[in-house]
Structure formats: structure tokens, C-alpha cells
Amino acid sequence: MDDPRFHYVLGIESSCDEMAAAVIRDGREIVASVVHSQVEVHRPYGGVVPELASRDHVRAVARVSEQALADSGLEASQLDGIAVTAGPGLVGSLLVGLSFGKAVAFQLGIPVVGVHHLVGHLMSAELSRPDLAPPYVGLVVSGGHTALYRIGRDGSTDVLGETRDDAVGEAFDKVAVLLGLGFPGGPAVSRAAESGDATAVDFPRPMLKRPGLDFSYSGLKTAVAIEVERRGGLAALSGSQVADVAASFEAAATDVLVLRARKALRQEKLAAVAVVGGVAANRRLREEMARVGQRDGFEVVFPPLDLCTDNAAMIAAAGARLLERGQRDGLDLNAFSRAPISSVASGAG
Numbered sequence: 001m002d003d004p005r006f007h008y009v010l011g012i013e014s015s016c017d018e019m020a021a022a023v024i025r026d027g028r029e030i031v032a033s034v035v036h037s038q039v040e041v042h043r044p045y046g047g048v049v050p051e052l053a054s055r056d057h058v059r060a061v062a063r064v065s066e067q068a069l070a071d072s073g074l075e076a077s078q079l080d081g082i083a084v085t086a087g088p089g090l091v092g093s094l095l096v097g098l099s100f101g102k103a104v105a106f107q108l109g110i111p112v113v114g115v116h117h118l119v120g121h122l123m124s125a126e127l128s129r130p131d132l133a134p135p136y137v138g139l140v141v142s143g144g145h146t147a148l149y150r151i152g153r154d155g156s157t158d159v160l161g162e163t164r165d166d167a168v169g170e171a172f173d174k175v176a177v178l179l180g181l182g183f184p185g186g187p188a189v190s191r192a193a194e195s196g197d198a199t200a201v202d203f204p205r206p207m208l209k210r211p212g213l214d215f216s217y218s219g220l221k222t223a224v225a226i227e228v229e230r231r232g233g234l235a236a237l238s239g240s241q242v243a244d245v246a247a248s249f250e251a252a253a254t255d256v257l258v259l260r261a262r263k264a265l266r267q268e269k270l271a272a273v274a275v276v277g278g279v280a281a282n283r284r285l286r287e288e289m290a291r292v293g294q295r296d297g298f299e300v301v302f303p304p305l306d307l308c309t310d311n312a313a314m315i316a317a318a319g320a321r322l323l324e325r326g327q328r329d330g331l332d333l334n335a336f337s338r339a340p341i342s343s344v345a346s347g348a349g
């Protein structure tokens with residue numbers, strides 16, 4: 001650590017439908033991590049309802065933060081700083097964690113720093129693999145984002161490519177609806193795909209024939225909708241047909257990620273890729289990326305599953321790094337719904 005004053009940082013994350021709090025020691029070691037999921041709140045609606053998300057966050061924020069502190073065995077007075085997700089995400093959700101974090105920092109008289117959610121996701125790689133040193137390629141695959149970054153030695157995060165329309169997690173969620181698999185969609189599609197034949201439908205691998213490193217997932221989602229219609233609609237599909245379509249979609253969606261990551265590594269002459277975000281929990285993606293990495297000689301880093309989906313440990317770790325570098329935010333720190341990483345001070349690297 002550059003600055004040994006930040007032994008214990010409390011992180012708070014509430015950008016979407018998880019309220020999470022965690023305590024990190026010396027920027028690297030997770031001493032407590034609590035995640036309160038709202039899956040049951042949103043399940044009846046088949047997707048996240050922003051108003052319900054913020055209300056549940058209001059109910060959970062103090063309890064989840066107190067739980068993280070209790071699990072850490074620390075007194076609040078031992079905390080050295082607060083890191084809180086400021087965006088991107090649902091503003092109503094973000095504001096709950098942000099206001100709470102600022103209030104706690106004010107009360108304890110310690111600094112608070114806002115963290116970009118994707119910088120947090122990128123940090124989950126180094127958090128789970130402390131020996132991972134930049135430069136490397138970072139692939140963020142979440143519900144809202146699909147992007148490749150060059151993580152530089154100096155902590156820079158240069159965008160190499162990103163989605164032009166839907167994020168890959170969003171495609172998983174929409175395909176889950178098309179196949180009647182329920183909410184949350186990503187894990188449901190993945191589970192259904194396990195018993196399916198991934199070669200049953202030859203779905204397009206979008207953008208692969210194009211130059212550059214961008215992604216596009218809206219065409220693939222439409223191709224799944226057309227395939228369901230071609231087979232007579234969802235009601236006409238047997239369980240094994242649903243499994244085949246799910247497996248074929250999953251193969252197309254994840255193949256693109258593997259091939260784009262490989263292309264980025266070659267272009268940047270780098271030898272390691274870290275795959276982070278909720279979709280990094282996908283089993284097929286983890287297996288395929290590892291297989292191709294072994295075959296083609298690059299290192300593949302996946303955080304453990306609980307650090308792939310939204311959590312506060314990654315926010316605390318990213319925030320600790322910002323605090324060490326002297327970054328501070330005032331109590332006027334506001335939430336933002338969108339902003340590229342580069343426009344916000346970056347804790348990655």
C-alpha cells in the first residue's frame with residue numbers, strides 16, 4: 001500500500017437489485033462480504049422494477065452494512081474509509097447506498113470515495129488473484145455492459161471494444177423470457193442449456209466477420225425469437241427443444257466473447273485476460289475460455305462466482321486503491337446513471 005492509513009475500508013454497492021456491503025483489509029483481503037439479493041421481489045415481474053428496487057434498498061442498507069461490520073469483528077471506529085458505488089446503474093438504487101455511505105463517513109469523520117461500478121468489476125480479478133499484474137485484457141460481461149479494456153501498468157483502462165446495442169447479460173435475460181425460463185434469466189438459460197444440444201441451431205456469431213473488437217447482441221436475441229416462432233411458438237416447444245435452443249444461444253453468445261478476447265490479446269500483444277461481471281459466472285464461458293487459453297497459450301482469470309455477480313468487496317477494493325492515491329469525494333458526491341470509466345477516476349490497475 002502506498003498509504004498505510006487505509007487498513008479497513010467499508011464498501012457499499014446498490015447499483016441494481018443487490019444491496020451489498022463488505023470490509024476489505026489493506027486493499028486486498030476480504031474480511032467480510034454480505035449480499036442481499038432482491039430476486040424474490042422482482043420475480044413476479046420477470047425483471048427488475050426500479051421503484052421496488054430502491055424501496056427494498058432503503059429497508060436493507062443499514063442491516064446489510066451492520067452485518068458486514070459485525071462479520072468483520074471490527075468496531076465502526078476502526079474503519080478508515082468508505083467506498084460506495086456512484087454509478088452507472090439505476091439512480092434511485094444508487095442513491096440509497098450513496099446517501100448511507102456519505103452519512104456514515106460524515107458521522108465517523110473518515111473519507112468517502114465514489115467508485116465506478118465497472119472499475120469495481122475489473123478489480124474483482126486482482127482481488128481474487130493478487131499476483132495478476134497489469135498489463136492485461138479485461139473483459140466486462142454484465143447485465144448492462146459488454147466491453148474489452150486494456151488495463152495498463154499505470155492503472156489506465158482503455159476501451160478496446162464494446163457492445164453497439166445490448167449487453168450479453170441482457171441478451172441472456174431476454175432469451176430467458178422468450179423461452180419462458182423465468183427470472184433471473186442468465187442462470188436459468190445456463191441451467192436449461194445443460195441438457196441441450198449446442199449444435200441444434202446454428203445461431204449467428206454477431207460481428208465476428210467485422211474488423212475491430214466491438215460486440216452486438218440484439219441480432220442474436222432476434223434470431224432466437226425467430227427460431228421460437230419457426231418452431232410454432234413457445235407453447236409448442238417441448239422441454240428438450242427449449243434446452244436445445246438455450247444451449248445453441250449460449251454457445252453463440254459465449255463463442256463471440258472467447259474469440260473477441262483472443263483477438264484483443266493478439267492485437268495488444270498481451271498474454272492474460274480477466275473476465276469479470278455477472279456473465280463471467282457462466283459455466284460454458286468459463287470452460288471455453290479456459291480451453292482456448294490453454295490451447296493458444298494465454299492465461300485466463302475468472303474470479304470465484306461470488307465475485308462475478310454484484311458484490312461490495314470489489315467496490316471496497318477499488319475504493320481502497322483510490323483512497324490510497326489521495327482521491328476523496330465531498331458530501332456533494334452524486335449518483336450517475338451512465339458514464340464511461342475514463343471520465344471517472346479509475347481505481348483499476
Ligand code: KG4
Nearest residue numbers: 142143144169186187278279281282309310
Ligand atoms: O454484474 P451483474 O451481477 O450486474 C450488473 O452489473 O449488471 O450481472 C448481472 C447479469 C445478468 O444479466 C444475469 O443474467 C447475468 O449477469 N448472469 C449470467 C449468469 N449469472 C448471472 N449469465 C449467464 N450465465 C450465468 N450463469
Ligand code: ZN
Nearest residue numbers: 142278309310
Ligand atoms: Zn455489476
